[in-house]
Amino acid sequence: MSEEESKQLQTPGGNLAPDATPADDAGTQALSEALRSSFIIVRVIMIGLVALFFGSGFFMVDAQHKAIILRMGKPVGEGEAALLGPGLHFAFPRPIDEVVKIPFTSSQTADSTVGWYLTAEERAKGAAKPAPQPRMDPAAISYVLTGDTNIIHVVATVTYRISDPIKFHFDFADAKTLVTNDLNNALLLTASHFNVDDALTLQPTAFAAAVMARMRELVKEQDLGVTVDLVSPQTHPPLALENDFNRVAEARQEGPDSITKAEIHSADVLGNARGAKETRIKTADAARARMVGLIGAEQTNFSRLLPDYQRDPQLVKRLLLAETFKKVWANAQLTEVLPDLDGRQLRFHLSPPATPIYGTSTNQ
Amino acid sequence: MKRSPLTITIAFLLIIIFGLMLFVFQVRKSEVAVVTLFGKMEQSRIKTQPGAYLQWPWPIEQVHHLDQKVHTLEDTDKLDSLALPDQNIILLQTYAGWRIADPYKFYPKFEEGSVSKAEDILAVMIRSAKLEVAGKHNFSDFLSADEREMKLPEIENEMLAKVRDNVRTNDCGIEVKFVQIRSIELPESDTPSVFERMKDERGKVIADIRADALVRSNTITAQADSDAAKLLADADAQAKQIRGQGEAAMVSSLQVLRQDPAFASFIMDLDMLDELSKDKTTWILDHSTPGLELLQAAKPAPGETNASK
Numbered sequence: 001m002s003e004e005e006s007k008q009l010q011t012p013g014g015n016l017a018p019d020a021t022p023a024d025d026a027g028t029q030a031l032s033e034a035l036r037s038s039f040i041i042v043r044v045i046m047i048g049l050v051a052l053f054f055g056s057g058f059f060m061v062d063a064q065h066k067a068i069i070l071r072m073g074k075p076v077g078e079g080e081a082a083l084l085g086p087g088l089h090f091a092f093p094r095p096i097d098e099v100v101k102i103p104f105t106s107s108q109t110a111d112s113t114v115g116w117y118l119t120a121e122e123r124a125k126g127a128a129k130p131a132p133q134p135r136m137d138p139a140a141i142s143y144v145l146t147g148d149t150n151i152i153h154v155v156a157t158v159t160y161r162i163s164d165p166i167k168f169h170f171d172f173a174d175a176k177t178l179v180t181n182d183l184n185n186a187l188l189l190t191a192s193h194f195n196v197d198d199a200l201t202l203q204p205t206a207f208a209a210a211v212m213a214r215m216r217e218l219v220k221e222q223d224l225g226v227t228v229d230l231v232s233p234q235t236h237p238p239l240a241l242e243n244d245f246n247r248v249a250e251a252r253q254e255g256p257d258s259i260t261k262a263e264i265h266s267a268d269v270l271g272n273a274r275g276a277k278e279t280r281i282k283t284a285d286a287a288r289a290r291m292v293g294l295i296g297a298e299q300t301n302f303s304r305l306l307p308d309y310q311r312d313p314q315l316v317k318r319l320l321l322a323e324t325f326k327k328v329w330a331n332a333q334l335t336e337v338l339p340d341l342d343g344r345q346l347r348f349h350l351s352p353p354a355t356p357i358y359g360t361s362t363n364q
Numbered sequence: 365m366k367r368s369p370l371t372i373t374i375a376f377l378l379i380i381i382f383g384l385m386l387f388v389f390q391v392r393k394s395e396v397a398v399v400t401l402f403g404k405m406e407q408s409r410i411k412t413q414p415g416a417y418l419q420w421p422w423p424i425e426q427v428h429h430l431d432q433k434v435h436t437l438e439d440t441d442k443l444d445s446l447a448l449p450d451q452n453i454i455l456l457q458t459y460a461g462w463r464i465a466d467p468y469k470f471y472p473k474f475e476e477g478s479v480s481k482a483e484d485i486l487a488v489m490i491r492s493a494k495l496e497v498a499g500k501h502n503f504s505d506f507l508s509a510d511e512r513e514m515k516l517p518e519i520e521n522e523m524l525a526k527v528r529d530n531v532r533t534n535d536c537g538i539e540v541k542f543v544q545i546r547s548i549e550l551p552e553s554d555t556p557s558v559f560e561r562m563k564d565e566r567g568k569v570i571a572d573i574r575a576d577a578l579v580r581s582n583t584i585t586a587q588a589d590s591d592a593a594k595l596l597a598d599a600d601a602q603a604k605q606i607r608g609q610g611e612a613a614m615v616s617s618l619q620v621l622r623q624d625p626a627f628a629s630f631i632m633d634l635d636m637l638d639e640l641s642k643d644k645t646t647w648i649l650d651h652s653t654p655g656l657e658l659l660q661a662a663k664p665a666p667g668e669t670n671a672s673k
Binding site for chain 1: 368371374375377378381384385388389390392393394414415431433434435436438442457461503506507510511514516517541544545549550551552553555558559562563565566567569573574576577578580581582584588589591592593595596599600602603604605609610611614617621623624627628630631632634635637640641642643644645646647648649650651653656
């Protein structure tokens, strides 16, 4: 019985109709109360459902994720604007909106999965190098071939940013795997036109640049929605030939050493020669100055004495000689005036002081 | 019974929500929806654009969502060998990107639009393309130290064209976006000979490096010696020239000295004597030396030794 029907059973004064029995009254009242309670419960449930419906629209995004709201299947916003950052957000519940949370860090990385002697899992676990084998089993170990048909190992990590998250997450089923495969392709393609020595030791920078260029070309062609920031490849000779390649590296080191020694020798020789040249020129300069100075002095002296000499040559000569001898004797360490030897032999001990020994000449 | 507006609003909202859930379906970006009417598919019932669409509830209509993203199909058989025209054998792995281009053709072809079934068929097509393209290229086309001669990108494009042809022939509603090579390796039996060759080449490289270093260091040393000799020769020439200038100055002064050459010679002799006596010198003189004639008068008697200083 509805509330309306139960009300109709009552008089305006609130008393029961004359034909209603007291037992009926009690039953009707109880039923009425029960129905009233049920309506309240239903109403509460309905309010709860509506609240739940709208309340389910609130969602949290953590620091490692971003969210995109699809409204009737279409992303709300474009490019960066479509991304909702960390925090509390609201979207209409399904089927109006749908929230897609995507893992997002400002910089993503991917490791190559071909070309190295360890698998990606082994590398992650820090596994040791496998023992060198005289042959390469492709099922067990990976490598790349260089342009000069040699075998090398190569591994790389690419660092990239998701520049268009909508393309990255909605246009590709597994964009991360695709980035990894593109890196594999870039390593393979680059190695295939590098010589083994260039790839391993001589041109590592050019090798890395070529891998990076190929990576960028691929992600652009595939319209992956990422920007490649850095590719850091690492190359290694086959483990079985590691010692042979090390010997080449040592020889490359020795080469510059011997050239450096030659350059040092060259610098020494040239330095000495320059010094000798300078000395010889200075000596010659000094000799010239001495000659010029000497002759100048001679001229002056000659011109000064000539008139006197012309008047009395013997006297002037004698005078000059005496003056010179005075100076000579004054500077002498030892002056020995020989007596008349009179047929005797004269011998000197040359070690100082020179002392004459006079003896009888055997020749005379 | 009195109806509150809140109750009516809530009831209305609930009806709308349930109505939406029952009669409306969404097609997300990157999805297509194939709607079947009593299990029958029609081209007009395929929804390719994202948005909300009306539907009759099950079992009248049924909506099948297909993922239209680009899927990556990796060639997992590492030991798949290809024989080249020059008798070489290579192991070549690829990866390809593909997507559902035509759901109307794709859905019935692959058992309710099964992606894995489609990839099984596509893998066969890629393998066929690999065989066909590899059959046209020698080993040198895959590897070249000269980037301009490298044909790998061309080979990839040829494989892509072949796969697209196969897909077109099969009319299976797939679009192949790209086919790229993932790895090129050699059969295990070929690697020992490659190692031997590499080992020999390393020996040659070491010999070349050492010979080159020797030649270069010898060249540097010889050049330095030559330059040094040139410098010294140059120094000698300059010194000679400078001394010549001094001698020329001396000769020019002869005009003055020629007035009395004997006296000039006498003065120069005296100067020379003066120069000689500048260091501590031991002189042994005869008593007939000019100025010492006086000593002649004091000649000692025979048998008597006399030395004067």
